[in-house]
Amino acid sequence: MILFVFKENEYLHSRCFRNVEHYISENFKTSSESAAYLVISFPGSWFETDWFVTKPFGETKIDLAHFPLLKSVGNDETALVNQAFLNRFDRLFKFFSIISEDSIRDSVSCEFYSTVMKNAATVTRHVACNLMGSTNLLLETMTNFVELSPYRPFRTYIFCNAKRFTQLSEVANESIVQHLAYEAELEESLGMQNVVYLNKLDDLPLSLGDAPNTDIATALDSLGLGVRARLCLRAAGELEKQKERNEEKIKKEIQKKAVASMRDLEEYKATCEKNKGKGYYDAFKVQKEEKDFQANVKRLVLAGVWDEIIEMLKRYKLPDEFEGKKEWIELGTRFRRLVEPLDIANYYGHLKNEDTGPYMNKARPKRYR
Numbered sequence: 001m002i003l004f005v006f007k008e009n010e011y012l013h014s015r016c017f018r019n020v021e022h023y024i025s026e027n028f029k030t031s032s033e034s035a036a037y038l039v040i041s042f043p044g045s046w047f048e049t050d051w052f053v054t055k056p057f058g059e060t061k062i063d064l065a066h067f068p069l070l071k072s073v074g075n076d077e078t079a080l081v082n083q084a085f086l087n088r089f090d091r092l093f094k095f096f097s098i099i100s101e102d103s104i105r106d107s108v109s110c111e112f113y114s115t116v117m118k119n120a121a122t123v124t125r126h127v128a129c130n131l132m133g134s135t136n137l138l139l140e141t142m143t144n145f146v147e148l149s150p151y152r153p154f155r156t157y158i159f160c161n162a163k164r165f166t167q168l169s170e171v172a173n174e175s176i177v178q179h180l181a182y183e184a185e186l187e188e189s190l191g192m193q194n195v196v197y198l199n200k201l202d203d204l205p206l207s208l209g210d211a212p213n214t215d216i217a218t219a220l221d222s223l224g225l226g227v228r229a230r231l232c233l234r235a236a237g238e239l240e241k242q243k244e245r246n247e248e249k250i251k252k253e254i255q256k257k258a259v260a261s262m263r264d265l266e267e268y269k270a271t272c273e274k275n276k277g278k279g280y281y282d283a284f285k286v287q288k289e290e291k292d293f294q295a296n297v298k299r300l301v302l303a304g305v306w307d308e309i310i311e312m313l314k315r316y317k318l319p320d321e322f323e324g325k326k327e328w329i330e331l332g333t334r335f336r337r338l339v340e341p342l343d344i345a346n347y348y349g350h351l352k353n354e355d356t357g358p359y360m361n362k363a364r365p366k367r368y369r
Helices: 010-027 083-094 104-129 138-144 172-182 184-193 214-222 227-276 282-286 290-314 326-349 358-365
Strands: 002-007 037-042 059-061 080-082
Touching: 010 138, 059 083, 080 083, 104 227, 227 282, 227 290, 227 326, 282 290, 282 326, 290 326
Parallel strands: none
Antiparallel strands: 002 037, 059 080
16 A cells, blocks of 8 residues: 655645545545644555656656645755656546556566666765765766666665575566565564664674674674675765754854844844835945945845855755755745845846846846745
């Protein structure tokens, strides 16, 4: 079964439930009409077309008309999702009945498995080169015309090993079958209550002698992780730590430069409205007094700090959850509302619109989008 859990969203709620309200009331039970989460589940399937499509990686851009929040704010990128899964949502929105499809040859399953594994290896090598700070220009050139897999690991993973005979034939087919039958094995493994937590990947032991206790060493050996695989896990852990250090660096930069500058601009705004009887947009556009000049300096300082944050987001140098943190959302909203009116005033005050056109068409910086 494929399960999707959404936080309460008025559009999604109305779109899903208005179309199938009479059907859901007869076939589903809900605990509360005001629940904070919406749960949508689809039945499991043995058809490959319900798991992937024939594109190189089976991905497609999310339809922002249905899911407007699934996009990156910093990079202005639309989220990539599994197209086969998205097609199921399209059927739900249109309330079409699910049509049975012909099964695909076993060779397609093998090809799918090989493609995923091959491209996953390509992605890990690419990430490893970036992590090591490779200065080879070929790395950047290759990414312009070599398509990388969009799949990335996320959330919490539980690995359960089982002492079985080595299977040498039909590797792809067996892998998919084991994946579909993983639930029973997971329940059995969790029932043993023999759990080893590997929270610090950057300190992962490379051998039995490096392990702080035998449980960790035994678990890693049972999973079949060699030295090379453990080094990759260490690198992944170090990458996450580096992203966290980058976030701390930005916080210090904000406290050192941005907080004081934003406070000065807020005082400038209040002064203009009180003494001059007009908004700070008009006062800044004219640029007649010393305070207007100082406000422009603060504007440039804040723009520089925020451009640095956007650049780090573009290069994926910050934690994945950075854009969704409440403190950064509130700080970014405060910055945009305070500084962008000054950018607009500066743009039209210097008559840049005569050459470039309206500000909102082509001149608006990415830090505000």
